Amino acid sequence: MMTVVGNNALICRPQSESCCASMKLGVLKLPACNCKAKSLGFHITGTEVKTTFLPHVRKTETSRTVQINGKSASSHQPGYNSNDEISAIDFSGFSGKSIPLTSTNGNSTNIVWHKCSVEKSDRQELLQQRGCVIWITGLSGSGKSTVACALGRGLHARGKLTYILDGDNVRHGLNRDLSFAAEDRAENIRRIGEVAKLFVDAGVICIASLISPYREERDACRASLPEGDFIEVFMDVPLHVCEARDPKGLYKLARAGKIKGFTGIDDPYEPPLKSEIVLRQNQGLCDSPDDFADVVISYLDKNGYLKA
Ligand SMILES: Nc1ncnc2c1ncn2[C@@H]1O[C@H](COP(=O)(O)OS(=O)(=O)O)[C@@H](OP(=O)(O)O)[C@H]1O
């Protein structure tokens, strides 16, 4: 039995519990024991045993990446979470075939990641862009949806494939079971993060616009993606401006106590501490939504997202 649990060591139990190894960078360090490592496909060099028959199940402690068959099947795979438990099951009597890796993910047990030969890089090549999520966060009325649309339009005009995940819209379907209680908002963010991750893997520029009031959950979405694939855009528009706009009349209802737990009124909003982009008023005036969108498009252009 071989297991990788979260960020911890890989444990090898081919014969007995005592044959135990911690694994670093594809090398199992085995104590001198009489386990049948070689017959199981290990090449023994001193006390180091290379996992050539498992070529390529490896985990680096720093990157939280598990490699399977030489390619990363990592915490950044859509559907894979870094705290999943992975195990390569039952390799006693195993003779050189690759081992299916099963993982336990929440309540899903014995699931195996299925890889396809067409990969994210192929899709990006096809689309001539880099998949990423532009995560627009801010108070209700700050202009998230408007900027998301302007951005979608601007990128579309440049021949780039985008998709908008708007909090309000997703709550009409996938997230219709969620309320505005703290745990449901957190779940709303998590689910949209997971869907965004699929879009990123598809090579799409995914624009997520939702209040997403909690820093921890936003940061968790960031952490679940490869470095650079999560671009946070903070709509830094003061509450009094959002309230004056009040396009849906919700602030009025919240002030009248008819909506409880409204963000900014009697529910918290935690602004980002280091978002990639901040869009804010300039001398008391907001730039137009198209100007805001241009700021984001320039960022994407400058940082190489608009080519493969
Ligand atoms: N209690 C409360 N607090 C905040 N917002 C509320 C609330 N109840 C309903 N609405 C409407 O729902 C929209 C926000 O949905 P989100 O999914 O973006 O919110 S969250 O990220 O889960 O906090 C939000 O839309 P936007 O104005 O587009 O932000 C509101 O129209």
Ligand SMILES: Nc1ncnc2c1ncn2[C@@H]1O[C@H](COP(=O)(O)OP(=O)(O)O)[C@@H](O)[C@H]1O
């Ligand atoms: N840059 C802007 N300048 C002025 N008004 C804006 C701007 N962006 C959006 N608005 C207006 O503000 C209101 C709220 O915009 P919306 O995009 O619905 O915000 P959110 O999605 O954050 O709730 C709308 O009436 C919209 O027309």
